[in-house]
Amino acid sequence: MESACEWFQWLSIRLKCIVPHLRFLKNALKTERESYLPKRTLDGQAEGQQRLRLEALVTERELVSQKAEAFFEDLWKQGDPWAFETSDFERDKYARQLAILQGHRYERVLEIGCGNGCFTRLITGIADRVVALDISPTAIAQARQAAARSEATDFRIANIMDYDLRAEGPWDLVIMSETICYLGWLYSLFDVAWLACQLLSATSAGGRLLMANTCGGVEDYLLRPWIIRTYRDLFLNVNYGLEAEEIFYGTKNGVDIEVLISLFVKPSNEDAGTNK
Ligand SMILES: C[S@@+](CC[C@H](N)C(=O)[O-])C[C@H]1O[C@@H](n2cnc3c(N)ncnc32)[C@H](O)[C@@H]1O
Numbered sequence: 001m002e003s004a005c006e007w008f009q010w011l012s013i014r015l016k017c018i019v020p021h022l023r024f025l026k027n028a029l030k031t032e033r034e035s036y037l038p039k040r041t042l043d044g045q046a047e048g049q050q051r052l053r054l055e056a057l058v059t060e061r062e063l064v065s066q067k068a069e070a071f072f073e074d075l076w077k078q079g080d081p082w083a084f085e086t087s088d089f090e091r092d093k094y095a096r097q098l099a100i101l102q103g104h105r106y107e108r109v110l111e112i113g114c115g116n117g118c119f120t121r122l123i124t125g126i127a128d129r130v131v132a133l134d135i136s137p138t139a140i141a142q143a144r145q146a147a148a149r150s151e152a153t154d155f156r157i158a159n160i161m162d163y164d165l166r167a168e169g170p171w172d173l174v175i176m177s178e179t180i181c182y183l184g185w186l187y188s189l190f191d192v193a194w195l196a197c198q199l200l201s202a203t204s205a206g207g208r209l210l211m212a213n214t215c216g217g218v219e220d221y222l223l224r225p226w227i228i229r230t231y232r233d234l235f236l237n238v239n240y241g242l243e244a245e246e247i248f249y250g251t252k253n254g255v256d257i258e259v260l261i262s263l264f265v266k267p268s269n270e271d272a273g274t275n276k
Contacts, residue, residue: 061191065159068186069135076116076138082178084118085146089252093259094119096248097177097212100263101126104208106173112160113179117143117153123175124152131168133158161187161195170204177212180231181222192231196238200266209240209264212248216258232262240264 075081084090097119106127114120114132116139123130133156134140143155161183165171183192203209215228236242241264248259 061161064186065162068159068182072134072136072182073138076136076142080116080142082115084116087252089250089257090118092250093212093248094122096246097175097210097261098122098126100244100246100261101173101208101210106208108169108171108204109173109175110165110169110171110202112174112176113182114143114155115139117147117155119175119177120153120155121147124150127173128152130154131156133160133163135159161191165198165202169202170207171202172204172207174199174203174207174209177210178214180211180213181228184227184231185222193234193238196234200235200238200240203240203266205266206268207266208243209235209266210262211235211264212259212261214257215260217256228260232260235262235264239267241267 080086082090101123104126107129109123109127109130111120111123111130111132114134115136117132120130120132120143130153132143132153134143135158137157140155140157147153147155160179180192183195199209211232213228213231214223215225242262243265244263246261248261250257250259
């Protein structure tokens, strides 16, 4: 630079080029933070508008929860909608699920969407303590009645999407059978993926996750093989390893059905932050 004047000219040109990029970066970061943390206090001139938008999102989610509770409560009020207590197919499927878990004893177990607790009762043989939750109060009432008094099992009315997974964890075994298809039906892909990620964080190192999902034979859009395999892959993507997997074949109400049973394990060197 020959003079101070030229030097200032050079600097001002450079700053003009850089400033829009910095502004873009600042806005991008702000948008990302806000979309992931809806309850966070916002600042800036669009605060009022943003808050309204975010409050609307929270309300929308609450509405989904209400819809879920009403839907499943309505079903369970009709009795045992999937015939879990009486169906040979369900009995044999539970036996396969239990067999895949054998060989280990689990200290703390979480069952998500336990329904009337048929599988929960089988799990108590290999677990020290089980928290089994379901969104339907009627399902939980049935489960409590059928289980008689058991200190080891705690049946709870709760929506898994609002449940604090870490508060009582870490879990040595998480069970979620024939339930994720309903989460995917009512909640966004992001919400289901976030749950998968939170489950990994709340699973103890070396702990397991068992999923069993109907994926063939039943004419139901929620149970299409490609969506069921997508849920399975989601758990691999958040960093669970696949320890065992099999297809259970059975017949229910004259229909030949396939169920994908997957046992995932959290790698023992996994730390809660690596999937962020
Ligand atoms: C098909 S049943 C499976 C019951 C049980 N897992 C079994 O295999 O015997 C699905 C269960 O998930 C429950 N459910 C659905 N959405 C839920 C949610 N968001 N939170 C907790 N439970 C839920 C339903 O009430 C229902 O009992």
